[in-house]
Amino acid sequence: MSFLHLAIFLPFFMAMLIPIFYRWTKQLHTGWIVLPIPVILFIYFLTFIPQTMDGVVTQTMPWIPSLGINFTVVVDGLSLLFALLITGIGSLVTFYSIFYLGKKKERLNNFYAFLFIFMTAMLGVVLSDNLVVLYLFWEMTSISSFLLIGYWYHRERSRYGARKSLLITVFGGLMLLGGILLLHLITGSFSLREIISEAALVQSSSLFIPAMIFILLGAFTKSAQVPFHIWLPDAMEAPTPVSAYLHSATMVKAGIYLVARFTPLFAMSGAWFWTISLVGIVTLFWGSITATKKTDLKAILAYSTISQLGLIMTLLGVGAAALHFDSWNDNIYIGAIVAAVFHLFNHATFKGSMFMMVGIVDHETGTRDIKRLGGLMQIMPITATIAFIGTFAMAGLPPFNGFLSKEMFFQSMVDVTSLNLFHAETWGVVLPVIAWVGSIFTFVYSLIIFFKTFGGKFKPHLLPKKPHEAPIGLLLPPMILSALVVITGLFPNLIAKPLLEPAVKSIMPSLYGTDYSIHISFWHGFTLALLMTAGVIILGMLLYKTANWWKPFISEKVPAFFRWGKAYDNGMYYMEQGSYRFTLWVMTGWLRTYLNYMLTAFIILMLGTIFATDALNFDLSAISRVTLMDYVLVLVMIVTLLGVVFSKSRITSIILLGAMGYTISIFFIVARAPDLALTQLVIETISVVLYLLVFYHLPQFSNIEEKPRWLSVKTFISIGVGLVVFLISLSAYDTTFYDSISQYYIDNTYTKAAGKNIVNVILVDFRGFDTLFETAVLAIASIGIFGMIKLRLARRGKNENK
């Protein structure tokens, strides 16, 4: 247990204390009490920067050492970048939520407890080296996200969104667990670094592709990649600070983190390169197109997040190509990894500020619908400035940081076309084209967000509230983020050396110890990427102006196949309907149906086993001589049995059953078993009497005696069961591998147990335990019968008294 472990669990411990603080300090907003935690953690993680510049910090705490599961925390560049984002934006979001959530209306104890559990989970995901621990925290993020989305649980949409996101992310989480177990099967280790160090072994394994698919499913569901993106827009029912924190800056990047982490392991395969690049680029395209047709600001931002996550994913996929080259200095593909890490940081900053800006607009005007908003520039100038910086960083305009990462994105996309791997030289051209078109739509929805909200005509009659500028508490966090956007836009090398470089090194571990360094230049000459940006701006402007003309085109003419959300709803509906119908069909409530199932299963399993193991054995050499007496007895039994089955009246069946029992007792006599014969006779008599008793009490109306039907399913099943049992006993008869142990009893009954009746001596002496518990069975049966009769009589008596 080191201080690093404590740091991860600090928010969790705080979450446990929050209800107490909430009780005791009613006057103070709970947010103020918890705010120091993420701030302290942020400062604490800042101290790691010098150590991660060219190395890693490792701390281990044993958890289940016998299974190789230890809580190992490893801080390297990538983990640190994420940890700083989590704690930094976590502090800002906590601060923002103090002003966003009312002290009286909201259940703040729940909110901050959930939020801080999430913070611990997220820190655990990015800092864990052990994959099982990582999975644990991974599911913790899913559950805390579920709780936060359903925070206003009295709203139906919140519950729907929470359930949807839980189902999808937990599905992915379970897939991830499968991938982890496969990797463990291959390498015998749960430690991420050990597994990566055996990358060659993993790549030669036949389980390589399944493990990759499982892990990618986990990453794609969490990071809202197509077609698993559908939960993210519905997660916008959460309070806005949650959307800003979880669904733009941190949790949705967990999948990105996972892909980046596993890059050294999987990147040698073309499947990895193409899967991630294509899924990412499709997500980028689809998210940006869909964002343009939404009217709710948060929905636009949700699809924008999806699109930007797709962008980062594509960059990571393309960056995998860098691992195929030995030298680093002229390796242009590493630019994609740098761009991915840079955009990851940039997106967290500007998207966080955008969500907070939307929260302010919502808070001050009462609506988020862009059809009702407009002309807020004069009324809310500071918010408008924040929105301006955020939207144009998102659209990729200078001088904001989005411009730089977008340029690097275009540059990497252009570079792919010159790659000589995985058929990229022929098919790679798809990537820059789709990326470019997607970016145009990104520009369009960015313009929509800004100008529909802050530009145009002011429509006060449509607004539920009279709008005015937000308090400083709400404005401060997005202002800090906007300042970051501008600073990293103007001076990108401020973060390049301490943050981005170590992160790139942890994605490409072979960079450690080399003199590789990143230099992001603001002006990089007239390149194709710059021309593409110019095209994006010009075409984007045109498309924005003509939006009324083409918008119905994409919003109504989308083929039903691409309505993923509807597919989810239908899938849920039909799955529920299907299982309901299946249950109704199988579980009829009739005992005879279940008996049919069981006996059919018995026949199939037994016959299958007999034939599969070739156990059929008709060797009758050891059979004893059959006497005339045996023939006669068997004949009697067959006749009585047929009589039982085919008799018209029940009383005949009962009498014949009695006759059957007596015949069996004669069998016992012929087989020289006097004790059995005695018992059989008595028991048979008693049972026949009991049958008669039951028969007599049958109710009158259902007393119609009918003959059993011939040739139903039951006939076949009963014949089958008889046949199978016949085959089994015939085959088993001669299969004695060992001598019987009865000789011991014969020898020792008198000498050791002082008795001459072997059966009785076995029953009470050699194996008296069985007798004891059979006595117990009889006692329980009699008490049960007594209880059933007495209790029923008592109840009946009470009812009569009423």
Add this chain to the structure above:
Amino acid sequence: MIITAVLAIALFMYSVSIFLYLYRILKGPTTSDKVVALDSIGMNLVAIVALLSMLLDTSAYLDVILLIALLAFIGTVSFAKFVEKGKVIERERDN
């Protein structure tokens, strides 16, 4: 030797008679016919067990003979009471 043959013949005869009684149980128009047939089967069983214990040369089955006789009697009486009164054990009047 001759005794074995005699015993076997007797066993056969009793078996045939059990079959005839079985026919009566299956057919017998009234319940009383069936009950009487069952009682007679019991008596035949007594005889068969006796013959069998002679054949097997053992005295271990004499208990069985007594038991069959007893049970057949009890069973027939119960059936008879059931046929006549509709129940086998009557409740005490004051209960």
